[in-house]
Every structure is written in C-alpha cells, then in structure tokens.
Amino acid sequence: MTKRFSSTRPVVQRMRGVGALPKIAAVIVGGIVLLIALIGATSGFDKTAGGEIAVVRNGGPFDNNRIRQVLPPGSGLTWIGLYSSMHRYPAQQRLYTITADQQRGARLDADVVRTPSSDGVDMGIEGTLYFSLNLDPETIKAFDEKFGTRGFRDREGGLLYAWEGYDGWSAFLDSVFRPVIDNNLRIQINNFRCSALVSSCALLQNSGQARPAGLPATVTTDGQQNNTNIAKVQQAVNDSLPRELHDTLGGDFFVDIRFNLVRITLPQAVQDAVNKAQAAYAAVSEAQAKVIQAQAEADANKKRQEGYNACPACAQIDMIKSLPAGVTTYAPGAGVAIPAG
Numbered sequence: 057m058t059k060r061f062s063s064t065r066p067v068v069q070r071m072r073g074v075g076a077l078p079k080i081a082a083v084i085v086g087g088i089v090l091l092i093a094l095i096g097a098t099s100g101f102d103k104t105a106g107g108e109i110a111v112v113r114n115g116g117p118f119d120n121n122r123i124r125q126v127l128p129p130g131s132g133l134t135w136i137g138l139y140s141s142m143h144r145y146p147a148q149q150r151l152y153t154i155t156a157d158q159q160r161g162a163r164l165d166a167d168v169v170r171t172p173s174s175d176g177v178d179m180g181i182e183g184t185l186y187f188s189l190n191l192d193p194e195t196i197k198a199f200d201e202k203f204g205t206r207g208f209r210d211r212e213g214g215l216l217y218a219w220e221g222y223d224g225w226s227a228f229l230d231s232v233f234r235p236v237i238d239n240n241l242r243i244q245i246n247n248f249r250c251s252a253l254v255s256s257c258a259l260l261q262n263s264g265q266a267r268p269a270g271l272p273a274t275v276t277t278d279g280q281q282n283n284t285n286i287a288k289v290q291q292a293v294n295d296s297l298p299r300e301l302h303d304t305l306g307g308d309f310f311v312d313i314r315f316n317l318v319r320i321t322l323p324q325a326v327q328d329a330v331n332k333a334q335a336a337y338a339a340v341s342e343a344q345a346k347v348i349q350a351q352a353e354a355d356a357n358k359k360r361q362e363g364y365n366a367c368p369a370c371a372q373i374d375m376i377k378s379l380p381a382g383v384t385t386y387a388p389g390a391g392v393a394i395p396a397g
Contacts (some may be wrong), residue, residue: 171238199307243296250322294313
C-alpha cells in the first residue's frame with residue numbers, strides 16, 4: 057500500500073503541470089491582444105502643426121475612405137479613428153517664384169516663364185506670386201476630393217500626392233497651378249509690344265518701328281512709360297488671375313492672391329543684338345562728336361586767321377607766346393632776332 061500511494065503522487069503532480077500550460081498561453085495571448093488594442097487606440101489620435109491644416113479620411117480593413125473631419129492649424133491631440141489617414145496641406149501664405157534665369161529656375165519654389173510680346177519677341181518674366189489655401193472646412197474638403205485623391209508627376213517623373221510634404225505640394229503646383237499662371241501671363245504680355253515693356257527693344261529691327269536707311273544717330277526711348285506698362289501688366293494679372301483660377305480649378309481654393317512683377321528680360325541672343333546695336337549707336341555718337349569738334353576748331357581757326365590778317369603783329373605775339381619752354385631767342389627772318397623772354 058505504501059508503494060502504491062507513493063507511486064501515484066508524481067503522476068498527479070505531472071497532471072497539474074500539464075493543466076498550467078493552457079493558462080500561461082491564455083495569459084500570453086491576452087497580453088498580445090491588449091498590446092495590439094493599445095497600439096490601435098494610440099494610433100487613433102493625431103494633431104496638426106501651426107502651419108498646416110489636415111483632412112482626415114477613414115481607413116482600416118472594415119471602414120470606408122470617406123472624409124471624416126478637418127483638423128484646423130495647431131490643433132490639440134484629437135481622436136481621428138483607428139487607421140484613419142491625414143492629408144496635410146499648408147495653412148500659411150505660400151510663394152511661387154517665376155524667373156527667366158534657367159539656373160535660378162532649378163531652385164526650390166522657382167520656375168522659368170517665357171512668353172512672347174505682341175510683336176513676337178520672347179520675353180522673360182521675373183516675379184513672385186503670393187497666395188494662401190482657403191481654410192474654410194467645406195472648401196478644403198472639396199479641394200481634397202478634387203486634388204488630394206490623385207497623384208501628380210514631379211520633375212523627376214515620380215508620382216506624388218499634393219499632401220505628401222513639400223515635394224508633393226510642388227508637384228501639384230507644377231501640374232495644376234502653373235499652367236493657369238502661364239496662360240494668364242501670356243495673355244497680358246501679348247497686349248504690349250516689346251519696346252513698350254523693354255525700352256532697348258526700340259533698337260531692334262523686329263520691334264516694328266520705322267527706321268530710315270542707315271543707322272540713325274539716336275533712338276528715343278521712354279523708360280518711364282515702360283515702367284507704367286509693367287505696372288499695368290501686374291495689375292491686369294492681379295485682376296484676372298483669381299477668376300481664372302476659380303474657373304479652371306472649379307472653386308475658390310486659393311485666396312489673397314497677389315502677383316509682383318519684378319522685371320521683364322530679353323532672351324540672351326536678343327540681348328546680345330541689343331548690346332551690339334547700342335555699341336554701334338555709341339560709335340556713331342562718338343564719330344559725330346568728333347565731326348562737331350573738328351568743325352568747331354575749323355571755325356575757330358578761320359576767325360583767328362581773319363584777326364591775324366587785320367593785325368599782323370598779333371600773329372607774331374601769339375607765336376612768341378606759343379614757344380616751348382627753354383627757347384631764349386626767336387628769329388622770324390634773316391637778320392632779325394627777338395628775345396623770347
């Protein structure tokens with residue numbers, strides 16, 4: 057009997073150990089589930105920085121992708137739902153720089169814009185466009201529906217969304233915003249001849265101005281009128297661009313639009329021609345100045361000779377005055393010597 061009882065005790069202990077394994081596994085599984093739940097609950101909170109606004113879209117395997125809410129700039133930590141996505145857009149004033157300099161145009165926020173004048177001269181535009189995204193919640197929702205759900209090609213050929221940081225926003229501007237600006241500038245610049253915007257264009261044959269045969273001595277240009285015309289172009293862009301953006305994009309997605317036209321330049325080949333023409337006019341002016349100077353000297357000599365004819369002694373006196381330093385005796389004829397000093 058003693059052996060029987062002693063032999064059954066280890067069996068009972070072994071059975072108790074086997075029963076403990078499912079409990080340990082249940083605790084481990086429960087901990088994993090709780091950890092996943094905590095991670096999911098934590099990922100359901102988000103916020104925006106001071107310079108951005110966000111459109112929140114539903115997500116997750118069992119949810120739709122519709123717009124859930126809009127987070128204003130500088131929001132606090134907000135519940136946006138599990139697995140929701142944030143489409144972040146700039147809430148600050150933005151700058152869009154356009155330039156005629158190819159090297160500068162390769163920098164951030166700068167693009168090269170060239171458009172012809174009414175007489176066909178390719179004009180380079182230097183300026184900056186200031187604008188802001190409309191932060192009205194309903195407007196920003198409509199903007200996200202139209203432009204936040206499609207990709208745009210960047211300059212390297214990649215596909216980006218407008219809410220994917222700086223590169224994504226730039227890709228959107230290049231694809232949607234930039235063509236509207238180009239078209240508007242083309243219309244406004246085409247209202248003026250080259251010489252009306254850049255005075256040196258008056259030196260060029262293709263400016264359309266009548267020129268006599270040969271090279272004229274001077275060309276009349278009006279720099280003040282050029283500045284006035286550039287101001288007219290700037291004002292015309294500011295008046296028409298907001299309407300064109302609204303009509304093209306389908307809504308008032310941008311506000312506080314202001315374009316500053318810094319200057320208008322000529323293509324390098326045209327500028328080289330202008331420089332040569334200016335050099336030629338300078339040479340003509342120099343030659344004419346020499347002609348005028350020679351004529352004046354001839355007239356002076358004629359008057360001087362008339363005076364000597366009337367006063368021969370005066371001629372001798374002027375000769376003595378013109379003798380170089382160091383000459384002590386002046387002999388105008390044989391047997392005649394006059395001290396020079």
